[in-house]
Amino acid sequence: MKKHKLIVISGPTAVGKTSFAVALAKLFNCPILSSDARQFYKEMCIGTAVPSKAEQQGVIHDFVQHISIHDSYSVGDFEKDALSLLKKYHKKHTVVIMVGGSNLYNDAIMHGLDTFPEVPEEIKDHWQLAYEKKGLTFLQQELNKLDPDYFQTVDLNNHVRLLRALHICTVAGKPYSTFLGQNKKQRDFDSMSIEICMPRKQLYDNINKRVDIMIDKGLVAEAKSLYPYKHLNALQTVGYRELFRYFEEKQRLAEAIEDIKTNTRRFAKRQLTWLRNHPCTHKLSYDTAVNAALISQLGLEI
Secondary structure, X not given: OOOOEEXXXXXXXXXXXXXXXXXXXXXXXXXXXXXXXXXXXXXXXOOOOOOOHHHHOOOOEEOOOOEOOOXXXXXXXXXXXXXXXXXXXXXXXXXXEEEOOOHHHHHHHHHOXXXXXXXXXXXXXXXHHHHHHHOHHHHHHHHXXXXXXXXXXXXXXOHHHHHHHHHHHHHHOOOHHHHOOOOOOOOOOEEEEXXXXXXXXXXXXXXXXXXXXXXXXXXXXXXXXXXXXXXXXXXXXXXXXXXXXXXXOOOOXXXXXXXXXXXXXXXXXXXXXXXXXXXXXXXXXXXXXXXXXXXXXXXXXX
């Protein structure tokens, strides 16, 4: 009996993962699970590049705008929900596709979450107080000292991720990154990972153009509507945080837009660093034709 498969499409932001995944899903006539954590939220659309109905081309997309920015939703919640949905879909489909640039979420489904030591409340309180008094830059500096490897891949503007890593570094007395990938779980499906690749200059050009398109589509108005909730973790992300500074008159709009482009390029660089340290089964160029020949090349059957 054939074992069910999960094909995971990875790659940096703006490389063309969605269009590749949709073309592949249409060949297999199967659904897509999104693992892009930024696209989970109903209220965030333009700034997270949620695929439009036209871009989805009639293919089922799960985990796209399925929760609110006011909801608490962790990678553990995603692992539980995605595995449950995969079990349901695999009753009908031999292949299911997952696509997204949130590499931690991809890893959680393929291999399971890592096991970490318990963190005493006093350690959490210590770092929370440090963050409130000294700010995000201090957390970044401390993480770079304690775990330079994780510093290269983590979203440096996500204070929740920084705090979590610092908690573990403190309680364990060793880098947070040493715990990653140590607790691989057996799944009842086989995983195949594909990284979509593009020359760096072309990727950065794509990012810059996409930000301009977002602005034209109304990103400023979308961010303005979300400004009252800027304290929520969901909004501590590129594309919104920069515009919040503009609303607070800390910089001009043109500067905020340039910062979005710069920070998105930095985000893409961190995604590439992660992928370099966690190699995919296959690397494919962004312009690879998705057809029967590719399916055969990957060792799959339609």
